[in-house]
Amino acid sequence: MTRLLGGPGRLHDWLTDIGYILAAIALAAMAVIYCAEVTLRYFFNAPTTWATETLSHLMLVAVFLALPHATRAGSHVAVTLLADLRPNYARPLGVALNLVGAIVCAFVAYIAFGENLRQYTQNIETLGNVPLPKWWISSWITFGFGSSALWFARLMVTPAPVRPRWKLVPGADA
Amino acid sequence: MSWETTLFGAIALLVLVFLTGLPVFLCFILIVGGSVLVLFKSAGFGMFVNSIYSTATTEALTTVLMFVLMGEILTRSGSIDVLLTSIDKLVGRVRGRQYHMTLALSAILGAPAGSGIAVAALLGRSVMPGMLRRGYDPGLTSGVIMGGALLAPIIPPSVLAIIIGTLADVSISDLLIAGIIPGIVLALLYVAIVVVKLRIDPSLAPVESYVRPSRRDQVEALLRMIPFSLIIFVSIGLIMFDIATPSESGALGALAAFLESLWHRRMNLRAYLEAAGESAVLSAVILIIMASAILFGQILAFTGAIQELGKIAGSLDVDRWVLYFIMMAIPFVLCMFVDQVALMMVLIPIYEPLLKVYGFEPVWFWMLFLINLVVGAITPPFGYILFALKAAVPELGMRQVFSASWLFVWTTVAGIALFSVFPGLVTWLPAVLK
Secondary structure (H helix, E strand, O other): OHHHHOHHHHHHHHHHHHHHHHHHHHHHHHHHHHHHHHHHHHHOOOOOOOHHHHHHHHHHHHHHHHHHHHHHOOOOOOOOHHHHHOHHHHHHHHHHHHHHHHHHHHHHHHHHHHHHHHHHHOOOEOOOOOOOEHHHHHHHHHHHHHHHHHHHHHHHHOOOOOOOOOOOOOOOOO | OOHHHHHHHHHHHHHHHHOOOOOHHHHHHHHHHHHHHHHHHHHHHHHHHHHHHHHHOOHHHHHHHHHHHHHHHHHHHOHHHHHHHHHHHHOOOOOOHHHHHHHHHHHHHHHHHOOHHHHHHHHHHHOHHHHHHOOOOHHHHHHHHHHHHHHOOOOOOOHHHHHHHHHHOOOHHHHHHHOHHHHHHHHHHHHHHHHHHHHHOHHHOOOOOOOOOOHHHHHHHHHHOHHHHHHHHHHHHHHHOOOOOHHHHHHHHHHHHHHHHHHHOOOOHHHHHHHHHHHHHHHHHHHHHHHHHHHHHHHHHHHOHHHHHHHHHHHOOOOHHHHHHHHHHHHHHHOOOOOHHHHHHHHHHHHHHHHHHHOOOHHHHHHHHHHHHHHHOOOOOOOHHHHHHHHHOOOOOHHHHHHHHHHHHHHHHHHHHHHHHOOHHHHHHHHHOO
């Protein structure tokens, strides 16, 4: 499928890989912020005002950056009873399920994009000590679902999880 | 449409969609999307996205990410190998030594792994082939590994406990600490089962030559376990003594695991990035299910079905123990077919009002609910751990794995009965540490 899609397929692979790495960095940053917050609170009596909301935002960003790779690697939790009991039907069933996945994720991405636009045009900000334009955060939901929709569509044609073209080989030990 | 039709229809439809093999989060979104369209028309979809946003920015859920990160670093850093060799030196000369060693390992490994499937796969691949070569009984060996794997989601830090705590609005700290005594009691029950089985049939374990390690070796083995024990203390002790929040404790545990990994020198920058990346992926898989399942709970609440169920349950003249039995039997049976995380997302919003009506102590109830969920994972014919073990040890017959699991299923059910009759076994430690 990557070959069929050519440039756009490679771009999608690359975006998914970059998302994986940025999600890893966001998660590591969350751990660092928590440790810094405990240190500042106990040793300097100076808790930050921004840590809690930054951590919440980073969590959303990490989750939706990693979501496309989870879809590509087939890591989502599913009850595979039917395919296990009827292995002969596993392939057509897989195609049908990936089609449903592509449609549902594309639909959620579509309505999330509408919501991003509404937040942008109405200048809606996040609640907290350091308000940010809400679409800065919520647009990652659109990215996560949109890219996952593409992966579900690609997996209809390429049944095995597509390996990323990246030195890091995300999911190598998964 | 009556509330009964809405509630039971929605759950039946959801279970049906689960069974097609569609990823669980998509099943929830599909059902919720359809319901939103019927109830609110297209105007409701904005709320739908905002609810996902709200769940994915719930600060309490960062605990999941931090503990997953800690577990990933620990399992990749070489700590597990150090544990294996240390426990080997510390378990003395007993009949069926490897059975006991495997149980001790599972109890300790459960802490970093937090997942029964991971423990079953790890022990199935690392310990089981050696045991079979030495002449240990394949059935009892599989049973011991599956029983041991059950301890992982019960002994803290447990990601499942964190999820239940967040969804059921119960203190995550209390729920994590509440798992300590039940985890130890279950481990002791499994040891007792092994001892009794070997008394009845000594051929289940070979007569092994045992070279007693020197005292110095044993002390060394204990010392080698100190860094790992410190990490577990950092992550759980800080919660127990109310020094840090569960999320902060998880992050400090991850930092401690990182420092320990520097000591073992097995990980390079790429390995750290992979550990963080795989943690992010696992967290994404869990959180996306939570975000979509919370939507399902919100829709059920909006239709009034859950409130009606609460009202009806309140007016019923049913003995609370009968209701308790039914509430525990439902996850036990359904977990043979449906994923634990998916099932807990469906049942928690329904059970929550019933707990209040019948006055069940929340920490006690949810801990037993958790044990019930995990026992489903080793219950034939569809328990997840059964398949994880079979995949890890392909030469095992499925029938062999099934028959091996029953003894441990019923032992765990006996444990649940014990914790039901003596709730103090669950609630004492969190109460003392408050």
